[in-house]
Amino acid sequence: MIVWVSALVALVAGTSDVQGTDIDLCARMCPSSQSQCPTPCQPCPSCPSCPAVHCPTLPPIPPCPVPPIHLNCPTTPCICPACPPPPKCNAPPQVIPRGYTTVPGFGTYKLYPDKMKWLDANLTCAHDGGYLVIPNSLDELYYLLTLMADNGIRFIHVGFQDIHHENAFLTALDQPMDAIQRTLWGDSEPDGGRDNNCVYLHVDKRRLMDEPCKDAEAFVCEISHT
Incomplete structure (x- = not known):
C-alpha cells in the first residue's frame, strides 16, 4: 500500500511539471497582455507589412497600417517605397486609313468623288478620324486644284462654314478662319x-466660294498628323 501511494504521488507531481513547462513555452512564443496564453499554443500572427505598391499606376501610397495593440510586434516603422518617375512612353505609330495619301509639307488626304451635302461630307471625314480639308496656304490650295483636275472634278467642299454666325467663318475644327485663309477667297467672295453658309473650291476660278450647304459636291478629307 505504501509503495502504491508513493507511485501515485510521483505520477501527479510529474504531470504538474509537464503542464508548467507547456505554459512557460506558450508565454515565450505568444507574448500577450493576458497572464498566460491559451492551450494549445497558436502561432503568433504576422506583423502588418507595408501595402503593396504597383508603380507608377496607383494613386499616392496610403499610410502604413498600425499593428494591433495586443501584439508585441517589432516597432520598426514601415518604410513605403516611393514610385520612380513615370517612364516616357513612345506614342504608337499613326494608322492611316485606306485610300489616304500623305503629301509632304501639306497633309494626308483622300478624295471622295461621290457627291454629298456639306454636313454629310464632313461626317464622312469624321468617321475616318479626319475632317473636310482646310487649305492653309496658296500652295496647298494649288495642290487641291491639281488633284481635282487630275480626277475630272470641278467642285469640292472644303472645311469652312458660317452656319451659326453670318460672315464669321469657322473651320471644320471650329477655329476662326485666319488671315492667310481669307486670302484664298475668290473675287467678291x-x-x-x-x-450660302458653306464653302467650296472651284477648279476653274481657282479660289474659294460660298455655297448653300444643301448642294451636293465631291470632297476631300484631311487627317492631322500627331
Missing part, C-alpha cells in the same frame, strides 16, 4: 448672304 463670300457673296451669298444667309443662303
